[in-house]
Amino acid sequence: SQKIEQNSEALNIQEGKTATLTCNYTNYSPAYLQWYRQDPGRGPVFLLLIRENEKEKRKERLKVTFDTTLKQSLFHITASQPADSATYLCALGSGGYNKLIFGAGTRLAVHP
């Protein structure tokens, strides 16, 4: 069955450093991958989309890579700030309808 793995342990980093979160998947060939941010008690908020024919996507301090050979996406936040502390979810999709499969998320804590 399709499986998405994100680090279940929280990632703790110092302010100003680059945070790197990993999303691995098996038994799936997604056409695209999305990353969302979720704060406690709130719904997820869309951050970035990357398609299978794209290697890398950037938006301000965010960078996403997508390696369909390794079946992996990396999500980077450069110059991290305490305000970046949240849970980050990856989601994979394919086909005509937007039926995404979500990972369980990785909690990021940025310390001053």
Place this chain on the structure above:
Amino acid sequence: NAGVTQTPKFQVLKTGQSMTLQCAQDMNHNSMYWYRQDPGMGLRLIYYSASEGTTDKGEVPNGYNVSRLNKREFSLRLESAAPSQTSVYFCASSETGASAPLHFGNGTRLTVT
């Protein structure tokens, strides 16, 4: 804009009771979704509506029913609640088409005792 609005925010039910979770969006989106989120698990799709007048089952539809009342509103009904349905429920909407970003509400936290 309010985006996606869900009511209620919190609910406690006894086993066997029924209730309807309400969702409305003001972004003129065609597609709407219901997900549940449980600790340690990813969001799981319960039902979705690709467009007004259509609904389809997602990954975990058992024990739920949905109604796409109009383009704005998509409700989720639990006919006979069970403790296994204790979860946080999220409604989302998106523009038509694959890969369109989902816009989520802030969830309904449901406890079934």
